[in-house]
Amino acid sequence: MPARLDHTIVRSRDRFAGARFLAELIGEPDPKPFGPFASLPLAGGVTLDYLDERERIVSQHLAFLVSEEEFDEIFGRITERELPYWADPAHATPQRINHHYGGRGVYIDDPDGHSIEFITHTYITS
Numbered sequence: 001m002p003a004r005l006d007h008t009i010v011r012s013r014d015r016f017a018g019a020r021f022l023a024e025l026i027g028e029p030d031p032k033p034f035g036p037f038a039s040l041p042l043a044g045g046v047t048l049d050y051l052d053e054r055e056r057i058v059s060q061h062l063a064f065l066v067s068e069e070e071f072d073e074i075f076g077r078i079t080e081r082e083l084p085y086w087a088d089p090a091h092a093t094p095q096r097i098n099h100h101y102g103g104r105g106v107y108i109d110d111p112d113g114h115s116i117e118f119i120t121h122t123y124i125t126s
Contacts, residue, residue, distance in 0.1 A: 005046050009037075010060060011053035012112045019050040021110050025077050026064070061089070063117040071104055071120045083108055089115060 012018030015038040019031035023040055031038040037049035048062075066074060075097070078085055086107045087093040098105045103121025110116055 007039075007047040007049050010048050010050045010062070010112075010114065011057045012038075012050045013053065013057065014111075015050040015052045018110060018112055018114075019048065022048070022062075022116065025074055025108075025116075026066075026070075027073060027077075057112050057114075059113045059115060061115045061117065063119060065122055066118050066120060068104075068120050071106075071118060074118050075106060078106065078108060089117070 019038040031040040040048045087096040087098040105119040
């Protein structure tokens with residue numbers, strides 16, 4: 001059986017606030033408690049387990065492949081909330097989206113400084 005990502009831990013100042021921020025953007029139900037985590041199940045069986053961190057949080061990058069329709073819904077929520085967004089990971093192109101590989105992409109930062117990317121076409125071309 002090939003390896004498949006099952007879950008990953010995302011450090012947060014407030015685990016439920018962090019998980020809820022993403023859940024609301026992608027239109028998923030509220031995260032559920034699981035031990036010390038706020039668990040957010042995603043498609044494909046992957047779960048993001050948000051964990052409270054009292055020390056310095058190291059930023060992670062989380063990229064989500066979404067359909068064109070889902071992108072429109074997510075981007076609508078981003079603009080409705082007036083969240084800053086960028087077309088690139090370096091934050092050099094504010095309030096723009098990209099069109100890499102014939103798709104669309106956007107980057108936002110969550111409340112803990114994690115970089116969240118939504119793309120409609122994978123960057124993997126092989």
